[in-house]
């Protein structure tokens with residue numbers, strides 16, 4: 001729901017052996033409600049960029065603006081979902097997990113539970129509000145994590161390989177679910193993935209990054225109508241196009 005302007009952003013990591021480049025001179029302009037996927041070989045800086053947009057890392061140079069306002073630190077305008085299922089509190093129910101952030105901010109019980117129920121409905125977990133994480137499958141736990149990230153009604157959703165640890169069938173279901181959630185909420189999404197088919201299925205635009213140092217190589221617009229059919233000729237063409245870009249990347 002808000003545009004994101006990533007301008008000339010660079011970051012170096014301090015290591016015992018000296019400074020190593022994380023990302024260098026990254027520029028990406030994202031429209032409000034646009035779904036962006038970031039792909040690229042390991043070490044090209046995808047997670048670093050996402051962590052900077054999230055406000056968990058501060059860039060050494062450049063600036064990020066969300067809705068025109070410069071980012072400094074994390075804020076409730078950005079919801080974050082990572083790969084790790086362990087991000088849920090095991091001693092809290094699905095409802096308790098989704099409501100947690102709202103509770104910390106002093107939102108009254110009735111209101112926070114109403115919001116949490118609504119978010120759990122969005123990820124099709126309305127029947128599991130009282131379940132604890134260890135009684136939920138990996139896919140369901142990630143759905144709780146998405147509901148929790150949406151609880152503040154953030155303008156932006158940041159996702160770092162959220163479905164990478166799931167089996168292929170569950171992953172397909174989750175991609176469909178996320179496409180539905182996005183259609184309903186119209187968040188601005190930045191989604192990091194290694195999976196080319198996933199990027200073509202979800203994205204309006206795919207940003208291809210290249211390592212040493214991590215920077216943007218090119219971008220590919222995915223102009224296919226939704227819901228997308230991964231077996232259609234057009235889909236497979238887009239996938240090939242993206243693989244070609246990535247293949248060149250790996251070959252260098």
Ligand SMILES: Nc1ncnc2c1ncn2[C@@H]1O[C@H](COP(=O)(O)OP(=O)(O)OP(=O)(O)O)[C@@H](O)[C@H]1O
Pocket residue numbers: 013014015020021022023040041042043044045046047048049214
């Ligand atoms: N905490 C850290 N300390 C030192 N160097 C780091 C750290 N985190 C990342 N790097 C380096 O920064 C570069 C970018 O890493 P980053 O994790 O952002 O890449 P990535 O594209 O997300 O990789 P992957 O796909 O393997 O998750 C790499 O060269 C990496 O080795």
